[in-house]
Amino acid sequence: MGNETLILVNDETFDEEVIHSPLPVVVDFYADWCGPCRTVEPVLKDLSVSLAGRIKFTKVDVGEADRVTRSYGIHSIPTYLFVAEGRERGREVGPVSPNEFRTILRKYFTFV
Secondary structure (H helix, E strand, C coil): CCCCCCEEECCCCHHHHHHCCCCCEEEEEECCCCHHHHHHHHHHHHHHHHCCCCCEEEEEECCCCHHHHHHCCCCCCCEEEEEECCEEEEEEECCCCHHHHHHHHHHHCCCC
């Protein structure tokens, strides 16, 4: 995985990386121009390192992945989707602090 701990997914790779992932997946719907999205990115990178092998962290650029963004009804960013065994377990909208994010992960993924 190199230094990039957040896996960029798009319309073509979403099913493989997210739906068929053996690990639970956090999907960060974002845009480069979104200030709150950039604020939370270091939090996601830190969590992706500390939870490597337990949870996969991915990001979807809403401007580059129109089909996935529409199919999940994403209207605000950042939006975080929590997917396990191919099904959405929950979602959160808006920036989240590191402590809040850990609490949210425990809410949707019981083993964290």
